Amino acid sequence: MDITTIGLLVLAASLLIWSTLKNKKKTKKGLGVAKNMFKGIAVQIISILALIGLFLTLVPPETIRVFLGDTSVIVSTLISASFGTVTLIPAFVAFPLAASLVDAGAHVVSMAAFITTLTMVGFITAPIEIEYFGKKFTLVRNVLSFLAAIGISLGMGLIL
Amino acid sequence: MKDNKEATVTIFAYLCVLIYSPSLFLDSLRIISFYFIEMLEILPAIFIIMGLVEVWVSRETILGIFGKGAGIKGRFASVLVGSFSAGPIYAAFPVCYTLLKKGSAVYNIVIILSAWAVVKVPMLIVEAQFMGLSFMGIRYIYTVPAIILIGIITGKVISKEYIVKNSNKEGLLVEKINQVLPGNNCRACGYKSCRYSAEKIAEGDESPNVCVSLDEKAKNSIEELIENSLQ
Numbered sequence: 001m002d003i004t005t006i007g008l009l010v011l012a013a014s015l016l017i018w019s020t021l022k023n024k025k026k027t028k029k030g031l032g033v034a035k036n037m038f039k040g041i042a043v044q045i046i047s048i049l050a051l052i053g054l055f056l057t058l059v060p061p062e063t064i065r066v067f068l069g070d071t072s073v074i075v076s077t078l079i080s081a082s083f084g085t086v087t088l089i090p091a092f093v094a095f096p097l098a099a100s101l102v103d104a105g106a107h108v109v110s111m112a113a114f115i116t117t118l119t120m121v122g123f124i125t126a127p128i129e130i131e132y133f134g135k136k137f138t139l140v141r142n143v144l145s146f147l148a149a150i151g152i153s154l155g156m157g158l159i160l
Numbered sequence: 161m162k163d164n165k166e167a168t169v170t171i172f173a174y175l176c177v178l179i180y181s182p183s184l185f186l187d188s189l190r191i192i193s194f195y196f197i198e199m200l201e202i203l204p205a206i207f208i209i210m211g212l213v214e215v216w217v218s219r220e221t222i223l224g225i226f227g228k229g230a231g232i233k234g235r236f237a238s239v240l241v242g243s244f245s246a247g248p249i250y251a252a253f254p255v256c257y258t259l260l261k262k263g264s265a266v267y268n269i270v271i272i273l274s275a276w277a278v279v280k281v282p283m284l285i286v287e288a289q290f291m292g293l294s295f296m297g298i299r300y301i302y303t304v305p306a307i308i309l310i311g312i313i314t315g316k317v318i319s320k321e322y323i324v325k326n327s328n329k330e331g332l333l334v335e336k337i338n339q340v341l342p343g344n345n346c347r348a349c350g351y352k353s354c355r356y357s358a359e360k361i362a363e364g365d366e367s368p369n370v371c372v373s374l375d376e377k378a379k380n381s382i383e384e385l386i387e388n389s390l391q
Contacts, residue, residue: 012208016212026215034207034208034212036348039347039348040347040348044166053191057191091283092283102291111291128250129253137322140317140318148309156302
């Protein structure tokens with residue numbers, strides 16, 4: 001077990017102890033919610049992980065490297081950002097996917113763009129957003145978020 | 161489970177590969193087993209944290225903080241609230257719409273929406289696990305100011321009147337019910353999201369009892385909404 005796993009367990013345990021001391025009933029309810037969320041999303045997580053496994057087997061690392069590794073950082077960032085814009089998968093599984101793409105030869109910084117657009121820019125969720133906030137708002141927020149994702153990614157390239 | 165699209169697609173895809181090439185099938189299983197074990201190590205803790213956050217930082221708490229006002233403090237508070245919430249970005253739309261109606265500024269709404277999506281604390285831990293601590297840390301440090309900037313620009317370009325005029329959410333029973341539901345999309349009701357469950361309740365296919373998180377008061381208020389809509 002590495003340091004993040006241990007940190008996570010410590011955080012979960014201390015929250016649980018704090019919550020139990022403060023309010024037993026609320027804690028029980030919280031654990032119930034946790035169980036339901038887990039039950040609800042478990043099948044989805046396993047399925048998408050399995051699909052990623054299949055994708056990585058069928059698409060050879062060379063192909064991934066051609067698009068996301070051999071190209072310039074800017075091109076691979078743009079590709080990754082666009083990919084993140086049109087897909088809608090839980091962030092949980094986006095991280096192992098990104099990690100496996102890096103293993104296959106993708107630029108690390110382009111994955112920051114993928115993760116940022118995946119979570120912040122929503123092509124599939126745009127109709128819902130329009131319903132709530134109108135077309136102009138949705139357009140402005142999503143375009144700005146897309147640009148920010150690219151900026152964040154390239155900015156990370158300066159440091160990493 | 162009434163919503164198994166991904167599972168069906170996956171099983172079908174794997175069956176095809178198994179028939180086409182058993183060795184490819186085994187290779188895929190080998191690749192995912194590594195990530196799967198790593199997931200299993202962290203997921204229980206993540207869900208416990210999310211469950212506890214859900215009961216301690218309820219929708220009412222979030223709404224309470226933002227009835228109050230703006231300023232620099234408001235901006236950072238927006239980031240903070242977004243960071244501790246559960247669920248994907250579309251779960252934040254109804255919450256943010258309610259905030260707007262209650263007097264929050266447009267830029268605060270955008271900040272909460274974005275923070276809700278990208279800087280979630282449980283997610284940051286998963287990110288550090290898979291991408292490394294420095295990747296996560298640096299991305300976070302860049303993202304927070306970026307989000308605030310996006311909020312300020314959007315707030316300058318879009319007026320509150322525009323949103324209120326162009327929103328289709330006014331007066332719809334589904335929306336009113338959706339705002340009473342917890343919004344965590346826990347799926348205990350068997351539907352893929354609270355919003356979907358709200359549709360079912362509004363159409364009369366389900367009773368408010370379908371939601372495990374509602375107390376009696378909340379259930380009664382939904383019953384009342386339905387009665388009022390029939391008049």
